[in-house]
Amino acid sequence: MTDAKLRGVRERKNRTRKKGVSLLLNFPYLIWLCLFVIIPMFIVVVYAFTDRTGAFTLDNFQKLGIYKDNILDSFLYALIATAVTLVLAYPFAYFMTKRSEATQRVVMMLVMLPMWMNLLILTYSIMNIIEANGIINNLLAALGLGKLQMINTPGAVIFGMVYNYFPYMVLPLYSVLSKIDPALLEAAADLGSGGLSRFRRVLLPLSAPGIISGVTMVFVPSVSTFYISQKLGGTSVNMIGDMIEALVNRVSTRNLGAMLSLVLMLVILVCIMIMNRFSDREGGIML
């Protein structure tokens, strides 16, 4: 056997061993994926295509029209919440990168702080703060000002969503913005570019992957929000997540809930695919 041949055999052996090791290391994840992602999804699909007795039916999908307004509302609210979050988070993340490292760490921690708390508790606290007789209104009353109707309005729902999902926007923006070399902006300034044009032609394109990733991370949970809209919106807002919850909670409408949930999943999937196309072009982050 020649040396070259021998080397080939050894390499092949190495490769198969590597494959074995990687399979072994991946195994727990595969099991996890099957048990907690694939099987639940499969159950949702089965429920969506069956009736109460378990017989195959497409009736559930014919009732989709009833929930058209809920779906449209959800998208509208999610879009507004995402836009507001982006507008708030972008300058925040940008100016954060301009601070000393110690300050950045502290600010980052403060941004993350609400994430350490359970969403239900956070929402319940917001509720108590903006209630008709909540902390803000009591303060206003003490100052001799009139009371504000805050809770049970669409604005309260948007506020709740923005508040909850703000960190998910800041984090990707911050990680992209902090990697942009300040020299690039200086160079643009040297070449006579004004503030607005520096933002539009240098900063924005370079931070696009962060924007897309942030938008996806805020938009997706916003669209399927349910608890926030119930607690802060009262009966004024019925998002698709609320309807799914109401449907799934009753045995006789569970299949309908599964259908809505499946439709929502598909719609979100399409949204993510569209967003990923953008980020591919920018050579950026995949979700």
Add this chain to the structure above:
Amino acid sequence: MKRVLSFLVLCAMLCALLLSASSCGERNDTIDPALLKGEYNQELAGTTLKVYNWGEYISDGAEGSLDVNAAFEKLTGIEVVYETYDDNETMYSNLVSGANYYDILIPSDYMIERLIREERLEQVDVASLSNYQYIDDQYKNLYFDPDNAYSVPYNVGMVGLIYNTTMVEGTIDSWEALWDETYSGNILTFNNPRDAFALAQLILGQDVNTTDHADWDAAAELLKEQSPVLQDRVMDEVFNKMEGGNAALAPYYAGDYLLMKENNPDLAFVYPKEGVNIFCDSVCIPKGCQNYDAAVLYMNFLMEPEVALANAEALCYASPNTEVVSHEDYTYKDNEILYPAEEDMPKVQWFHDLDAETVEYYETLWVDVINS
């Protein structure tokens, strides 16, 4: 800056630790053995008992009250795994999904009727339970368990209308107040179909157990008319809303009103003239339980006069236990809301279990009501 921050975090952690430690220290899990009527031993020690009950529906040691589950654990060495639900239907769908087993359930009357019909409950020889003698005869042989073969009563109660006297003009005597535009945005209602529908049905003078689709349609129409004036559909959030003066009117259980009144003296309560729903929540053992003997022991334990008294004090519902009702120290002894005199007794209607087709019909209507 960094040092200041880590110091702050440390302080916060310490505070949290101290708080939790102090609340642990005051846990009341001991019953004076002299007051115990039943027999308890450590025979089943080391086993677990899975209890599935309504939320906020047991004396849990808050504010120095008896921690019923802890007391049971201490007496028997059985570990109690305690889970809660918000309404009968959630309990039912969890139970039938088969994903979980339970040893003890405490559902309401009509749900027990359904569970018995579907053969989902284990029979229990209640007469052999030493504490069964304390159950008032008027709560024995109830319609859902006519032979007392499956359940023992835990709590009884009626639904009424709670209102804030500073936000509502005059006195209220009708469920129609929940449709009154004057209070638009300040009205709450139940976030479960059966209870919410019942209010409309009582106004319309229907039988709450009707199986006529036209009746349910009419009630659904009435509920849709209510949507514009509603602030929200709630269950236990009603406490926060009514106690804080954030809503003017809400239908809820009489016992819960007494709890709310402690925190907001402006609240008043009425059994509306159209009649009210009466209910009895009873302890039963579902098929598929893993620890039947412990479950029977727990059943008997809940009827212990001392335990029933602790529950009656903590939950403020009417007790079916004669020893509690006549107890000297019972705060709500002869309370006119919990134990109205015969002449003040409102018209009452029990919920019965409805056939699957009717349930499906009104549950589907309910989603439209929510979405209106």
